[in-house]
Amino acid sequence: MGYDVPEGVDIRGRYDPEFSKILTRDALQFVADLQREFRNHIKYAMECRREAKMRYNNGGFPGFDPATKYIREGEWVCAHVPAAVADRRVEITGPVERKMVINALNSGAKVFVADFEDALSPSWENLMKGHVNLRDAVSRTITFHDQARNKVYKLNDETTKLFVRPRGWHLPEAHIFIDGEPATGCLVDFGLYFFHNYANFRKAQGQGFGPFFYLPKMEHAREARIWNNAFGRAEKWAGIEKGSIRATVLIETLPAVFQMNEILYELRDHSVGLNCGRWDYIFSYVKTFQGHPDRLLPDRVQVGMAQHFMRSYSDLLIHTCHKRGVHAMGGMAAQIPIRDDPAANEAALELVRKDKLREVKAGHDGTWAAHPGLIPACMEVFTNNMTNAPNQIHSMKRHDASVLIEEDLLQSPRGVRTMEGLRLNTRVGIQYLAAWLTGAGSVPLYNLMEDAATAEISRVQNWQWLKYGVELDGDGLGVKVNLDLFGRVVEEEMARIEREVGKEKFKKGMYKEACKLFTRQCTAPILDDFLTLDAYNNIVMYHPIESSRL
């Protein structure tokens, strides 16, 4: 049994009758047409990323582009925000796993961001089941029977609005080949979801608009232009009005903070704002400055929103979005509920409340929650601190932020480096990768949410400290990070992980493989662009079963 594919398309993932209802000939033709129209634009955009990286590695800095000053200074606004998504005070995110999709849609948040990105390990099984789950969610037929607890999950009458976050431009989909090349992951995610759901979604959820998307990890407006054109193409194909599809772009790379106006301008017919993707943004700060030994990060726990460069980024994002008439969304606090310790749970909740209070007072129109247990607290903070309007687009212009300049956005973070910082990065990075390799893209570790973005910080920070042989100045012992020290830390942290998770789980899990991958990446002479790009080769599973490398 195999998939019925159009010419030039080859499916190398496992056949499943359920998947074949997603991978129909017509849906694959739609994806192949997108791929064929945009592949050269994507290749060019990735080439430009490499060129920019070379500039930064040779001592250059990202900054505002003089050639697009007219866009930054022009008086234009994005298309009117559809009523269906005017109120986005709290958005819950989560992988496209069946039970979580139902829980998130029932969670009481305003929006659910169904994630093919940071929160998902993009195995064939996860991706295809994710599409089945979203199709059933949009058609409201989704149910789930938890056999162990004999609990049946189904949708409430009232559910959150659905946004979908496809993968970033850099990730291939190795199980779908188009004209002899792996398809672009995000075009597969977008194409399949749009093809199967646009009609139902617009009827049931979007009040004539939609579907809605979140767009991750872009570095330049030219990448937003590709999305804008892909949206235009999809709308034309479906015979729906231009501007039906709406998307929020995550500003989560350092180069993109200098392109916020330009990104909104490219997407002005399709935009519903920008979001502070703070975790990838920190990762991107290290990546962008990988060749700048004077811009080293302190311990990961110290790089919060109070750092000048982070606060400036959030303030400028709010000012930019509100000037252009769209939402300025806040980001994710990493704390999650702590079930077995009420005092620690209250302390974690308090940190979340503080973070959300900062966001709403700064002018953000909404925020992200990683867990349903955080929604009431986030909702309360936003509701109590906003006027009766569904957002702050017209009330919080933040004109004061217009004075922010490049130095504000690039300022080195302050703080110290410690052995515990190195150990924590290692312990978390390895455990996250071990989970990712076995199919879980977001996990609780030491009472915090960890996903691809937070794990990236652990990886690149270790790499940076090793490369520049930094002194762990917070410990006051004059210890410098080198390969010997790191080797010992890896060994000791692996032993600690084994103690913590237990011998049985450690043996059955993929900790050793994760350790090898993580260690190689931390010690590589040249920094890998993405942790998951390398790790992806380990989860590609061709059919008939045979693991393969791209």
Ligand SMILES: CC(=O)SCCNC(=O)CCNC(=O)[C@H](O)C(C)(C)COP(=O)(O)OP(=O)(O)OC[C@H]1O[C@@H](n2cnc3c(N)ncnc32)[C@H](O)[C@@H]1OP(=O)(O)O
């Ligand atoms: C940097 C960024 O990109 S942030 C965005 C990407 N990251 C994410 O989306 C993280 C999403 N969150 C999660 O994946 C999870 O909350 C975790 C992994 C952090 C914690 O998971 P767990 O410890 O298993 O959660 P916990 O056991 O407390 O879950 C309790 C219940 O809440 C549900 N739940 C937890 N998080 C979510 C969520 N985000 N969406 C929907 N339901 C959720 C669980 O399914 C579970 O349901 P049940 O009681 O019906 O069985």
Ligand SMILES: O=CC(=O)O
């Ligand atoms: O995607 C969100 C982030 O913080 O990264």
Ligand SMILES: [Mg+2]
């Ligand atoms: Mg991210």
